[in-house]
Amino acid sequence: MTRRILSSETTVIPSRFLFAFTASAVLALPLIAQDEPSITIRKQGFSFPPELARAKIAFIATKTGRKEVYTCNGDGSGVVQLTRDNNISVGPALSADGRKLAYTGYQSGYADIYVIDLASGSRDRVVKFPGTNTGAAFSPDGSRLAFTASRDGNPELYVSSAGGGGASRLTRTPGVESSPTWSPRGDELIYVSDQGGSPQLYRINAGGGTGSRISTGYSYCTEPNWSPDGTKLAFVTRSGGFQIVVLDLNTGNARTVAAGEDPAWAGDSRHLVFSSGSALVMLDTATGAQKTLASGLGRISEPTMSR
Numbered sequence: 001m002t003r004r005i006l007s008s009e010t011t012v013i014p015s016r017f018l019f020a021f022t023a024s025a026v027l028a029l030p031l032i033a034q035d036e037p038s039i040t041i042r043k044q045g046f047s048f049p050p051e052l053a054r055a056k057i058a059f060i061a062t063k064t065g066r067k068e069v070y071t072c073n074g075d076g077s078g079v080v081q082l083t084r085d086n087n088i089s090v091g092p093a094l095s096a097d098g099r100k101l102a103y104t105g106y107q108s109g110y111a112d113i114y115v116i117d118l119a120s121g122s123r124d125r126v127v128k129f130p131g132t133n134t135g136a137a138f139s140p141d142g143s144r145l146a147f148t149a150s151r152d153g154n155p156e157l158y159v160s161s162a163g164g165g166g167a168s169r170l171t172r173t174p175g176v177e178s179s180p181t182w183s184p185r186g187d188e189l190i191y192v193s194d195q196g197g198s199p200q201l202y203r204i205n206a207g208g209g210t211g212s213r214i215s216t217g218y219s220y221c222t223e224p225n226w227s228p229d230g231t232k233l234a235f236v237t238r239s240g241g242f243q244i245v246v247l248d249l250n251t252g253n254a255r256t257v258a259a260g261e262d263p264a265w266a267g268d269s270r271h272l273v274f275s276s277g278s279a280l281v282m283l284d285t286a287t288g289a290q291k292t293l294a295s296g297l298g299r300i301s302e303p304t305m306s307r
Contacts, residue, residue, distance in 0.1 A: 046284065046291035048075050052266055056098035056306040057273055058082065059280055060090060062298030069103055076280065076293030082116065091302060095138040098306030102136035102145060113147060115162065126164030135178050138162065139186045146180035146189055157191055159206060170208050179223055184230045190214065192222050201235060216247055217254055223262055227269040228307050234263035234272055244274055246285055258283050267307035275301045
C-alpha cells in the first residue's frame with residue numbers, strides 16, 4: 001500500500017477520536033447524548049504522597065505552536081520540553097519505570113512510532129509500517145509495545161517487541177481498533193473499537209484471539225487506562241463535554257469522577273493525572289480533590305505517568 005506523505009500542516013485528531021483513524025482519512029463518530037451522574041468535588045486540600053512526586057509524567061503541549069512532548073515530575077515540578085521536532089508529536093507513553101518514552105512523530109513525513117531513552121536522549125524509529133502507526137503502549141515489564149497500525153488498510157491492534165521487531169496482529173474486524181492499555185500482568189489488553197457502530201471498550205488476550213466487549217453502561221467510551229492493581233479502568237465518555245469515568249472491573253460499577261480527558265493512573269491506583277484544556281491536573285479519586293500540576297504551556301493533552 002502506498003504511504004501518504006503528511007505535511008507539517010497536517011491536522012491530527014486527538015486520541016479520543018483515534019478509533020476513526022484510517023490510512024486515507026480521519027473520521028469521527030457522531031456524538032451520542034446520554035445521562036451521566038453528577039460530579040462531586042470535595043473541598044479539601046490535596047496531599048501529595050512522596051511516591052507520586054518521584055514519578056515521571058509526559059504530555060503533549062502546544063506552547064511552541066506545534067504539538068511537542070514535555071515531561072515533568074509527578075508533582076508538576078521540573079517541566080522540560082522533550083521533543084523539538086517542529087512538526088507533530090502525539091501519543092506519548094512512558095514505560096512503567098519511567099526510563100523510556102514512546103510516541104508518534106511525523107519527522108519522516110509518515111506517522112511512525114519512536115522510542116526515546118530518557119537518560120541518554122537517544123531516539124529510535126521502531127515502528128514504520130506503511131500507513132499510520134500510533135497509540136503505542138509499553139507492557140508492564142517494558143519488553144513489548146502494543147499499538148495501532150493500518151499497514152493492511154484497516155487500523156488494527158498489533159504487539160511487537162519494545163524495539164519494534166516481531167510484530168503480530170491481534171485484531172481482525174471491520175471496525176477501527178485503537179488506544180490499547182495493558183493489564184498489570186501483561187497478559188491482556190483493553191482497547192477501543194467501533195466495530196459495533198459506536199466506540200466501545202473490548203478486552204483481548206495479549207497473544208491474540210477474539211475481543212470481548214466490556215459492559216460499561218455508556219454508549220461512547222474512549223481512552224481506557226488500566227489501573228496498576230488491576231481492579232479499575234479509567235476511560236472517557238462524552239455528554240455535554242468530556243467526562244472521566246472509573247469502572248470497577250470486579251463489580252461493574254462505574255462512576256464519573258471529573259470533567260476532563262486523557263486519564264492515566266498513578267502507581268498507587270488511587271490518583272489519576274488528566275488534561276483539562278490548558279491544564280495538567282492530578283485527581284485523588286478517593287476524595288475528589290484536584291491539583292493543577294502545570295499550565296501556561298498552551299493546550300495540554302495525552303498525559304502518561306510512570307508507575
